[in-house]
Amino acid sequence: MTHDHTTLDTAKRQPIATDLADGGLAATFTTPGGESAFAVRWNGGVYSYLNQCPHAGGPLDFEGLVLESSGRFLMCARHGAIFEPDTGKCVGGPCRGARLTSLAVREAADGSVWLID
Ligand code: FES
DSSP: OOOOTTOOOTTTOOOSBSOOOTTSOOEEEEOTTSOEEEEEEETTEEEEEESOOTTTSOOOOBTTBOBOTTSSSEEOTTTOOEEOTTTOBEEESTTTTOBOOEEOEEEOTTSOEEEOO
16 A cells, blocks of 8 residues: 555544644644654745754744744744754854754645644
């Protein structure tokens, strides 16, 4: 039996987000494996990462806030590392050069966002 990874199995799952505003707050969720994660809409795309900073491992967000004030970077709320929203690469701060762990997501026509496993 084959498994189509692009199929959205809406009967078995819930979306991880339904109302992500571009440049707005992230939606935080728990992966099927039990890890904390977030999804954020930025420059028209939706990006999702484990909510684990490569610096000290803590969550990046503060109550869903992950984009810093200019809107150009994700910023860790703990010690201020900044990351490219579309690649997860740390481009400033204590973990420069490291990367967030990205998760594959797909957006449905109604704007809901689903994890692809
Ligand atoms: S835990 Fe993120 S910068 Fe230190």
